[in-house]
Amino acid sequence: MDPECSQLLPALCAVLADPRQPVADDTCLEKLLDWFKTITKAGSSLLLLQENPCLVELLCHVLKPQDLSSRVLSFSLRLAGVFAAQEDCFQYLQGELLPRLFGEPGPLGGAAWTAPSVRSGWIQGLRSLAQHPSALHFLADCGAVDTIFSLQGDSSLFVASAAGQLLVHILGLSMQGLAEGHPSLQAGDWPVCAQKIVGHIEESLHSTAVPQITQALNVLTTTFGHCHDPWTQVLWVRLSPLVGSLLEKDPVPAAHSLVDLLLSVARSPGLSSSSCGLWETLAQTLNHLSPTQAGPLALGILKLQDCPQVLRAQAFVILLQPLACVLKATGQDPGPSDVLDSATGDSLTVDALLSSKAACVGLLCRTLAHLELLQPLPQRPCPWPQEPLLGAAVTLLQLCRGSASPASDVGRHLCALLLGCVRVQRAALDFLGTLSQETGPWKGRVGSFFMSVSGPQELVTEVFAVLLEYLRSPDSSPTVLKKAFQATFRWLLSSPKTPGCCDLEPHALLVLRELLPVLQKRLCSPCWEVRDSGLEFLTQMTRHWGGQAGFRHALLASEVPKLTEQLLRDPESYVRASAVTVMGQLSSQGLHVTPVSPEHPGGQQKSLLVELLHILSTDSEGFPRRAVMQVFTQWLRDHHADVAGDTEQFMARVLQVASQDLDWEVRAQGLELALVFLEQTLGQFHSHCPYAVTPPVAAPAGPLAQALQPLCRVRLFEFAFRALFDCDRPVAQKSCDLLLFLRAKTASSSGSLQESRSGPDVASVEAALQRWQAGDQGQPLGDLEPEVVLAVLRSVDLEGLRGALAEGSDHMEKSPQSLLQDMLATVGVLGENEADCY
């Protein structure tokens, strides 16, 4: 601890111990504790207490009967725990203090215990303290373990959860000594704390009270999840019959926790290989649970790396059951897949699906989400029933729209339940999108779908048909439309490509032709979310197929580019920003066509540049301006024709506007643009031939000065130098990086330049830098000469500045000394503002 803090600490402890002095800000104590944790991690706690006796005094003081705030009491308990984590310090405090803080005579028996923060502090204190064998004896002796048992059922979620975690920790700690060998099954041979905890778990598993069973299962789940020592195997062997007996009850109690436990055991390498009938238990559980409860277990089983094939098959059948029911109810053949066929007959699932709308929607959404998670995994079941799954997703979407006309009663009932259900629509669209990412044997077959006329091609046609139906429908909500756009893009992306050509396949092009009028309509939607999703979709498509003839032709034949341009003036800034991005991309791809007007004789692209510059200079919102800067940076990188025509003029204009921008991200992107320009300019200077391997030789001064001239002419340096002291740290950091890059590039030519006579000299630039650092703005510097720039680059301590900027803008305010000062300063000045948040 530094001396300044040491000096402030006694006063602070005195304030904390004084019940008349309320603590100002509830974050202060948390931060104070963070600081003590850092100190004790780095050094001896004992020494800390000996050097700062005020700390022990504080701990003693809080035990006195007084009206102390529960926050301070909680803090003190946690602090004591942090100190006592080191064994020597534990011994130092053990005599009287620790038993009084954590035992019956302490807050445990007092009125303060009613405050959840005190109970939480008590648990967290013990959690920190329990690090060594002495702590275990202490826990056993002071009866803490029994209290922890009861706190598992605390009214506060935080306390109850922490109590469970603490039991896991204590169990692990007490068994640590046995970790080397194989402990015996006999509980009598186990350490006292472990015996107690395991005994409690056994008792809880025997209980008829569901909360108690849940607590026991949760403790076991965490234990097996975190610790894989041999003793956990012994524990599982001992407890598995009890866990198994839960399955005999109807309904199975605490099913959710039971599933978590079984999966945790199955994931543990030591436990899953042990011979205590885990796979049988899992199979039995799958059978006993309701379809809703069994879903997560089935997914968990299918995600396991090593698991018997029979069990996997059983789990997959369970997972597929709801969708199989949907297919069957709508009179569709689940297909040739055995798995789906065997999944159809479960009446429980049908009952669950039809019992109520909420149950039906819940079960279907969960199933779709589980299958979506499973689909991309390498260990997913093989063969993967792609066709029936696609069929089910499409059917669900049709049921939700009312466009399916099932013949059976169950089908009609399903239709009535799902009609207009946005939740199922969203889940089904997500799943449908995922199904497009098919790899493996199916992928090869997808190609043939487009070309053949039978079976699966129809299915893919149906996929696009249902997607178009959703995109067209006036009833689709904005979130559903967004997902429909995303799914459509994924399906278009997955359509097969002719080798050597990345254009869209003819069928996909047909889809595209149908899609563009829909997109056109959506770009005119009164809902900004829809317009924006449409533009994002267009951006994705242009990025992928902008260079392909088929796509270009279809797009240019539509009204979409024209509408997009109109959206540059949309009332919603998010939409303007998306329109800027699309227009930038369309222009890059030569897809932005407007007739050459007399006002812009330079051609159509000039007018877009002017329009974007106008947005950059005048738009009142940051998002469109940021988007313009991104477009410009991309254009510069790509040597966009318009920019390449007169790059210097372009750069000068853009940098001038960007440097004045009020949005920090626009200024930061201005520096990014400057960096690209700098790289391009100096790149030319360094290697004329991009393929030439040139050894690092000192660059001659003349060409360097020449190379820097364009940078000076566009006033890049004044922008960068000013930005070094920008009030927003990320901008200053970016500028610092840029100048360091430049200095590294030009380092080899140092000393060989002469200062020029015109323009500001080095001294005046340095003076300006000092003024800017002090926060003054002053007049523009005027044209800088390359020689002056290089000299200034050498004289400014850029590394030092970078170090300071890396600290974070609040590093002074968040220092421990500052924290202590703040806490002391607030004493006595707490007034109306103490809880006056916003």
Added chain:
Amino acid sequence: MPEIRVTPLGAGQDVGRSCILVSIAGKNVMLDCGMHMGFNDDRRFPDFSYITRNGRLTDFLDCVIISHFHLDHCGALPYFSEMVGYDGPIYMTHPTQAICPILLEDYRKIAVDKKGEANFFTSQMIKDCMKKVVAVHLHQTVQVDDELEIKAYYAGHVLGAAMFQIKVGSESVVYTGDYNMTPDRHLGAAWIDKCRPNLLITESTYATTIRDSKRCRERDFLKKVHEAVERGGKVLIPVFALGRAQELCILLETFWERMNLKAPIYFSTGLTEKANHYYKLFITWTNQKIRKTFVQRNMFEFKHIKAFDRAFADNPGPMVVFATPGMLHAGQSLQIFRKWAGNEKNMVIMPGYCVQGTVGHKILSGQRKLEMEGRQVLEVKMQVEYMSFSAHADAKGIMQLVGQAEPESVLLVHGEAKKMEFLKQKIEQEFRVNCYMPANGETVTLPTSPSIPVGISLGLLKREMAQGLLPDAKKPRLLHGTLIMKDSNFRLVSSEQALKELGLAEHQLRFTCRVHLHDPRKEQETAMRVYSHLKSVLKDHCVQHLPDGSVTVESILIQAAAHSEDPGTKVLLVSWTYQDEELGSYLTSLLKKGLPQASS
């Protein structure tokens, strides 16, 4: 037993990070999703792991409702929806949806400024999150699904702030968010109808305070600014992008106009246009005066307040500058503060609370020598003033709202434990309702007795009316029929109709009972005695003595038999149909008392 459960993950006995989970009739709703300005790590957000352990978030939660755009109510939303993985609906009012991104960007900027982009939501995430929002109008009932509906009420506080009623069937909860029961310069007072919710969850920031008139505070503020400007000083007012800043702008603009003052007023980061835009767009959300004067002149098109340029800070002479961020965390407000701090003629006015770890907090707690980078010390000579302009209901206002809504129970959030305790007692005494104040993580469970509407068939009603008994809401009475539960509907119909509707055959069920009577006479004589007794007692009923010796009263059949073991005792077998259950049990109790002696 149906119940409502409420668990605050934030704002339980504290202020900041509002996030309250409500479970009502099987639906789970999250009320607000705020952040805590005082932390820079994970602790700034509510601990969502307590929800994620219930399975997939989108499956567990039916919706998220955001009461208003302040960061302690919406700051964690993009994190929750784009990083934690909630993909369900989010409800807020139109102004809140429009203004939220500005505040979130403001917050993102501060966070990135401090720590860089690490583990923080991006601008794209803010947009994606906003696109999931379903914007609602005031007093519009929105169906989240078939069962869950929500409705927004005006809350004052800030532009677009709303209280929400959450209703499932006949059970309902009202969440106030932050509200203000007195109108201010630009907003009206909160209002709710007598909706009698099962539970009212109300903020309690000023649980023990009766606030002085806002006019006094405004006068004070203007006086201080005026004095500073008159002596040639510069006044810095650090503010958050939108909200209180606009209120203060109106105040200064009007004052400048009235006093014909010339000193410039600047508003940084181009927010005047933005404020203009939003207040114009949502003019119906402002107070009546603004709406009225809007016809002549838009109050938010300021004549005296101009956009700030960084170079202006160096200009000589007095000026007033509104700059962001509001707690002097970083950025422009801090830069101007550093520049002006050394001059005692200047003044900084903090119009809101500042968390520890900011320069704003330091100067408010009276620190005048601030350590800056490189061991430099900044001496604060400028005048430091604190003026609270936060628009929360005071104790009186909270009581007023409870009186308006007439809830069955009240739950306090967004306040300090000690103050809540006081208000809780007051509410319990005055309104005779239970009042709760759970800490974060604590669950309050309220049993409810839902009223389930049951439709009565016309046939059954007609039959009742034929008996001359007209339905009367004030006199509840027993009605016999068959309850049919079908398609989530309950209907009471006559048993005949039920049989017909359900296609069932009738089975007659008779209740039977044995009554032992001490009577040595023969069975027929005992039956005769029973007949005579009942005939004398039940004058309104048809009592018959049948040839086989049994006695009937309506559908009730009584037969006498000898006792198998005791010849001095007779057993009366009494049986009746369910329609005559009342009479049957009455008869049984009558017979159990024995037969009158006189006839023996």
